[in-house]
Amino acid sequence: MSLYRYASPATFYPLAGRMIPYFAALSVLFGLAGLYLGMLVAPTDFQQGEGYRIIFIHVPASWMSMFIYLVMAFWAAIGLAFNTRLSGMMAQALAPTGALMAFLSLWTGALWGKPMWGAWWVWDARLTSELILLFLYIGFMALTAAIDDPKRADKAGGLLLLVGVVNVPIIYFSVKWWNTLHQGSSVNLTKSSMAQTMLWGMLLMALCFWMYSIAVALLRARTIMLERERHTDWVKAELAGVER
Amino acid sequence: MIYWNSLSDFLAMGGYGFYVWGSFGVTVLIMAGEPAWALAQRKKSLKLLGRQLRAEARGQ
Numbered sequence: 276m277s278l279y280r281y282a283s284p285a286t287f288y289p290l291a292g293r294m295i296p297y298f299a300a301l302s303v304l305f306g307l308a309g310l311y312l313g314m315l316v317a318p319t320d321f322q323q324g325e326g327y328r329i330i331f332i333h334v335p336a337s338w339m340s341m342f343i344y345l346v347m348a349f350w351a352a353i354g355l356a357f358n359t360r361l362s363g364m365m366a367q368a369l370a371p372t373g374a375l376m377a378f379l380s381l382w383t384g385a386l387w388g389k390p391m392w393g394a395w396w397v398w399d400a401r402l403t404s405e406l407i408l409l410f411l412y413i414g415f416m417a418l419t420a421a422i423d424d425p426k427r428a429d430k431a432g433g434l435l436l437l438v439g440v441v442n443v444p445i446i447y448f449s450v451k452w453w454n455t456l457h458q459g460s461s462v463n464l465t466k467s468s469m470a471q472t473m474l475w476g477m478l479l480m481a482l483c484f485w486m487y488s489i490a491v492a493l494l495r496a497r498t499i500m501l502e503r504e505r506h507t508d509w510v511k512a513e514l515a516g517v518e519r
Numbered sequence: 520m521i522y523w524n525s526l527s528d529f530l531a532m533g534g535y536g537f538y539v540w541g542s543f544g545v546t547v548l549i550m551a552g553e554p555a556w557a558l559a560q561r562k563k564s565l566k567l568l569g570r571q572l573r574a575e576a577r578g579q
Contacts, residue, residue: 315522319533326539330522332546333542336546375549379533383542490554494554514569517569
């Protein structure tokens with residue numbers, strides 16, 4: 276009952292506003308701890324030397340790029356099934372962050388690939404499917420921006436998101452399904468191939484990226500809510516409060 | 520315990536400095552730039568919506 280209440284923009288807007296500082300602060304704290312462990316304490320890698328330290332952003336950014344897409348697809352499904360207003364706004368708010376995470380994954384991957392494989396880029400299953408993910412984000416943003424009516428934009432964008440969701444398991448399992456240059460996963464539930472400090476550094480950085488993404492997406496969601504609901508009383512009251 | 524012996528060791532990253540700092544540098548730019556961009560968008564939006572609201576109020 277009380278959870279449903281927050282599905283309405285009028286109640287979600289102030290709640291999001293109160294939560295943003297906490298997520299931002301947590302992001303900074305996790306980031307500082309993760310950088311301390313990963314960049315200052317963790318030992319070198321016996322195969323890759325100090326170059327492996329790119330992992331502390333490459334893996335968190337790659338995880339977030341996939342996870343944000345899944346969250347957007349979840350909102351798209353909710354929006355298409357129940358016609359809720361908030362879902363389209365959330366998908367819209369998450370898209371730029373997801374695209375930037377996908378870009379960071381590819382960028383840091385290129386800077387890691389060059390010294391380790393001798394190439395900035397190879398058309399390998401993992402890299403290609405991650406590039407497709409970036410294009411899906413850009414496609415979603417371009418498509419929804421091109422349609423004036425937000426309801427229709429949400430529907431079209433939602434369909435694109437749901438069709439594109441098959442790409443996420445392809446990225447995730449690509450290193451198992453195909454012979455690829457990309458190394459297998461570094462973190463495993465049963466046994467991990469990494470030293471303890473490396474693992475903790477990476478997990479803390481992942482938490483940092485997680486909190487960052489929530490904070491910036493909520494910030495963007497609040498703006499989108501105001502714009503889309505500008506004719507409602509709650510937005511008018513909100514704007515009257517802002518004016519000096 | 521800190522792993523590095525000196526600041527220059529840390530900056531050199533065992534010869535991988537360009538790749539490591541190239542990765543971290545762009546990440547910092549993006550993670551500072553994106554919130555700044557979102558804040559600027561919000562400011563712009565608040566201004567515009569406030570102006571529209573006042574215009575509507577005058578029109579009625």
